[in-house]
Amino acid sequence: xxxxPTTEAxxxxxxxxxxxxxxxxxxxxxxxxTLPFLRAGAEAGDGMxxxxxxxxxxxxxxxxxxxxxxxxxxxxxxxxxxxxxxxxAWRAFADARPGRRVRGIGEPISASRSPEELAECHxxxxxxxxxxxxxxxxxxxxxxxxxxxxxxxxxxxxxxxPRVAHDGTHAMSDGYDGIDAIAAPFDEPLPxxxxxxxxxxxxxxxxRAMRAVVAxxxxxxxxxxxxxxxxxxxVNELATNSVVHGGGHGVLRCWGEPGSVIxxxxxxxxxxxxxxxxxxxxxGAVGGHGLWLCNQLCDLVQIRALPDGGVVRVHVRx
Numbered sequence: 001x002x003x004x005p006t007t008e009a010x011x012x013x014x015x016x017x018x019x020x021x022x023x024x025x026x027x028x029x030x031x032x033x034t035l036p037f038l039r040a041g042a043e044a045g046d047g048m049x050x051x052x053x054x055x056x057x058x059x060x061x062x063x064x065x066x067x068x069x070x071x072x073x074x075x076x077x078x079x080x081x082x083x084x085x086x087x088x089a090w091r092a093f094a095d096a097r098p099g100r101r102v103r104g105i106g107e108p109i110s111a112s113r114s115p116e117e118l119a120e121c122h123x124x125x126x127x128x129x130x131x132x133x134x135x136x137x138x139x140x141x142x143x144x145x146x147x148x149x150x151x152x153x154x155x156x157x158x159x160x161x162p163r164v165a166h167d168g169t170h171a172m173s174d175g176y177d178g179i180d181a182i183a184a185p186f187d188e189p190l191p192x193x194x195x196x197x198x199x200x201x202x203x204x205x206x207x208r209a210m211r212a213v214v215a216x217x218x219x220x221x222x223x224x225x226x227x228x229x230x231x232x233x234x235v236n237e238l239a240t241n242s243v244v245h246g247g248g249h250g251v252l253r254c255w256g257e258p259g260s261v262i263x264x265x266x267x268x269x270x271x272x273x274x275x276x277x278x279x280x281x282x283x284g285a286v287g288g289h290g291l292w293l294c295n296q297l298c299d300l301v302q303i304r305a306l307p308d309g310g311v312v313r314v315h316v317r318x
Contacts, residue, residue: 017132018139020170021161023154025147030056031063033165034105037141042070046139047102049093051076051086053110080108083117083124084295087131087278094138101137109157111148116300116315118153119188125160126182130274133179141165185272185305190313193253193264202239203249210252211236214263221256223318230297231316235263237290238312242267246310260299264313270305271312277301 024030034050038060041048050060051074061068072093080086086108094102108121125142132138144157158164158175160182165171198217202210214235218228235252242250246267253264277291291312295301300315 015137017129017135018163019129019132019161020139020141020163020165021157021173022141022143023146023157023164023166024143025145027056027059030143030145031059034060034141034143035063037103037105038064038071039067041103041139042067044101047093047097047100048072049074049090049102049104049106051079051089051104051106051108052143053077053107056107076106076108080106082295082299082301083108083120084278084301086124087128087275088280090128090138090140091131091279094132094135101139103139103141105141105143107143109142109144109149109153111145116302120300120302122153122156122160123186123188124278125157126177127274127278129160129162129179130182131278183274185270186274186303187305187307189306190302190304190311194255197253197255199251199253201249201251202242204243207236207239207243210239214252214254217254218261221254221261223261223316227316227318231261231263231314234294234297234314234316235265237293238263238265238314241265241290242269245269260315260317262313262315264311266309266311268309270310271303272305276303 022033024033038048038050048070049072050057052060054075054077057073057075061073064071074089079089086106090104090106093104108124109118113121128140142161144154146154155175158173159177161173162176163170164173200210200213211232215232218231223231239250239252242265246269250265250267255262271291277295281288281292291301291303294314298314299317302313304311
């Protein structure tokens with residue numbers, strides 16, 4: 001993927017939302033490329049947050065020395081275990097500093113992510129452009145390790161970031177999808193449920209019976225409390241949404257995988273709001289809480305608007 005070179009420095013004078021993928025090779029290169037970004041922010045008085053895996057956080061703190069006092073740190077393994085929780089974390093950080101420019105370093109994508117998690121991380125990276133399109137001054141650097149990530153992952157970084165930094169060059173990405181494509185209904189296919197998945201059709205009159213069936217199935221799957229209760233609440237929220245907004249009925253499917261328990265609700269509606277479940281509903285808002293709650297309760301939530309209807313698939317680790 002080509003990039004268009006520019007001599008513009010990334011460290012100073014940014015306005016609006018500046019979203020840049022940083023392609024690096026190994027920890028030494030990572031630190032060499034990120035520490036000047038943070039030190040420039042400290043000099044400018046910007047609010048700064050580094051959201052990274054714990055080992056990188058420790059290396060960054062040590063390398064920054066006294067300058068680390070100007071940076072807030074958050075463990076991506078905790079905040080971003082479910083990628084849909086990352087935008088709310090950035091939102092909270094920026095909103096707590098009104099009138100002040102902020103800069104961040106966030107690395108949600110790593111070689112340890114499952115294919116399902118990677119798909120949602122790529123979606124998250126794209127949606128950042130939409131979530132912060134109206135920001136007055138937010139400079140976000142998203143590192144990608146070219147030594148450990150597949151070329152396809154790097155290609156997607158070019159598509160989800162308007163800017164790319166590599167080998168000391170800062171450039172506009174000619175592969176960037178653009179806001180219109182990002183805001184369109186998300187129709188990337190999901191893997192088909194296994195043939196032995198439990199399935200149950202439901203409507204308004206059978207919601208209570210469905211909850212009892214799901215509770216029994218979750219128990220048989222060996223999911224312990226409190227995670228069993230979390231999954232049951234999430235499924236109830238999704239099924240209720242189907243009844244109210246998805247044509248009055250839907251189909252529930254449940255199955256287990258070695259590391260997780262998965263439930264999926266499909267119906268004839270479609271969730272087309274791109275940030276649904278990734279923005280905290282305003283206080284007093286009527287509706288809009290179901291998907292937000294699912295993302296707080298589940299380890300992964302996959303939302304798709306497919307040609308034959310909407311699908312939401314939730315994962316809870318055993």
